[in-house]
Amino acid sequence: xxxxxxxxxxxxxxxxxxxxxxxxxxxxxxxxxxxxxxxxxxxxxxxxxxxxxxxxxxxxxxxxxxxxxxxxxxxxxxxxxxxxxxxxxxxxxxxxxxxxxxxxxxxxxxxxxxxxxxxxxxxxxxxxxxxxxxxxxxxxxxxxxxxxxxxxxxxxxxxxxxxxxxxxxxxxxxxxxxxxxxxxxxxxxxxxxxxxxxxxxxxxxxxxxxxxxxxxxxxxxxxxxxxxxxxxxxxxxxxxxxxxxxxxxxxxxxxxxxxxxxxxxxxxxxxxxxxxxxxxxxxxxxxxxxxxx
Ligand SMILES: [Zn+2]
Numbered sequence: 001x002x003x004x005x006x007x008x009x010x011x012x013x014x015x016x017x018x019x020x021x022x023x024x025x026x027x028x029x030x031x032x033x034x035x036x037x038x039x040x041x042x043x044x045x046x047x048x049x050x051x052x053x054x055x056x057x058x059x060x061x062x063x064x065x066x067x068x069x070x071x072x073x074x075x076x077x078x079x080x081x082x083x084x085x086x087x088x089x090x091x092x093x094x095x096x097x098x099x100x101x102x103x104x105x106x107x108x109x110x111x112x113x114x115x116x117x118x119x120x121x122x123x124x125x126x127x128x129x130x131x132x133x134x135x136x137x138x139x140x141x142x143x144x145x146x147x148x149x150x151x152x153x154x155x156x157x158x159x160x161x162x163x164x165x166x167x168x169x170x171x172x173x174x175x176x177x178x179x180x181x182x183x184x185x186x187x188x189x190x191x192x193x194x195x196x197x198x199x200x201x202x203x204x205x206x207x208x209x210x211x212x213x214x215x216x217x218x219x220x221x222x223x224x225x226x227x228x229x230x231x232x233x234x235x236x237x238x239x240x241x242x243x244x245x246x247x248x249x250x251x252x253x254x255x256x257x258x259x260x261x262x263x264x265x266x267x268x269x270x271x272x273x274x275x276x277x278x279x280x281x282x283x284x285x286x287x288x289x290x291x292x293x
Contacts, residue, residue, distance in 0.1 A: 003220035006106045006269040007113040015107055016077070018070040018114075020141050029054045030076030032066060033115040037084055038226065039094035040104060040112035049095065049108060054078065059089050069118055072111065079115035081123075098226055099267055109269065113225035118142065120227040121155045129153070159230045161200045162188035164275045165213055167238035169282055170255040173262065174208055177251040183263045184256070185272050188231075201234050209253040210244030213237060219279065222271040233271045235279055258282060 004010055009018075031051040034041035041060075042049035054076075056066065066078035088094060095101070097109040097116075104112065125144045128135055133148035143154045164186055165172035173184035189204035191197065198216045205213050213236035224231045245253040256262060258281055264273060 003222070003271075003274065005220075005222045005271060005274055006109050007223040007225055008110070008221075009223075011110040012107050016070055016072050016111060019068055021068065021137055022139050023068070028076060030078065031072045032056060033069070033077060033079040033111055034060065034082055035079060035112060035116045035119055036082045036086065036094045038098040038112075038116065039096045040108060040115075041082070041088060041092050041094050042104070042108065044091055044093040049104060051077070051108070051111075052092065056080065057089065057092070060086060060092075064122075067118070067122065069115060077111070079119060081119045102268060106269070113223065117223070117225035117228050120225075124156075125153055155228070157228050157230050159191040159197070159232060160188055160224070161191065161197055161204060161232050161234060162186050162272060162275070163201045163205060163213070163216070163234040163236050164219070164279050165205060165209075165211075165236045165238060166282065167255060169258050171258055171261070171276075171280065172205070172209055172211070172238070172243070173254065173256050174245065174250045175252040177249060179251075184252075184261075185264065186275065188272075197232055197234070201236060205236070206241075208246055208250045210246075211241035212239040214239035219275060220271065222274075224271070231271045233275050235275075 002008055002010055032054055033051060041052065043052055051072065060082055064080065066080040068076055068078050070077050095104045097104050097112040121142060125135055127133065128146035128149060128151055130151045131146060131149040133146050135144035135153060136147055138145050143152060145152050172187065174187055175184050187205050187208050191200045195203065201216050202213060205211060215237040217235050219233040219235050221233060222231045243253050243255065245251060264276055267273065
């Protein structure tokens with residue numbers, strides 16, 4: 001069963017029906033998901049943030065025609081990207097859907113993520129990567145076809161593993177070299193050619209922390225639209241080796257007692273935080289049983 005995390009479809013299932021290009025029946029008015037970087041434009045001053053209605057306010061200049069992505073509360077929802085230099089009129093504000101700012105509710109953050117992911121694909125699928133010609137849409141989906149060479153192109157969604165590694169009552173945490181001192185998270189990385197997701201877990205833990213893991217099991221997955229990842233969450237147990245960060249990508253790595261963790265990932269919306277919240281505390285009875293064996 002899919003886990004209920006922001007950016008997964010279940011969060012908006014009662015509010016949103018996805019549609020593909022070409023499914024638009026008419027130009028009836030609806031709502032707009034205006035994306036500015038990783039922020040969503042909402043009507044300001046409302047207790048409950050609201051998506052702007054169409055038509056687009058004339059002071060907001062779109063990069064392109066708004067694109068239909070589905071039905072929001074039964075009305076067409078279109079999305080458009082605006083550049084960071086667009087200054088919004090006072091009746092609108094841009095609220096982030098990435099990072100620690102949680103003013104957007106999870107449903108709107110999820111819609112914003114979906115819109116941003118689609119817009120990212122649209123911007124990067126204008127030309128054929130095989131021959132350089134302009135691409136045309138394949139009817140009924142987000143794929144594109146090259147009229148010149150016939151190559152088909154489908155949305156690029158990149159699989160990444162993320163893993164909570166346990167040794168008794170301790171968890172393996174790493175600090176990415178780009179993060180501030182004191183902030184830690186879980187080992188994670190992109191799937192490589194020729195490996196299963198479990199093999200990717202083994203390799204990433206070995207590369208980033210220098211240890212071996214066993215008993216790798218799937219925990220859940222999350223769409224991560226920054227810009228287009230699929231985070232696949234795993235649990236694993238320590239099997240051997242001494243912690244040794246790679247010193248390049250990972251500045252620090254170490255074992256932390258589960259009841260004395262350092263600063264955890266900034267976004268409460270992330271699967272990293274979910275893994276800590278759900279699996280961060282060991283089952284006391286299980287541990288006692290293990291100790292008695
Ligand atoms: Zn081509």
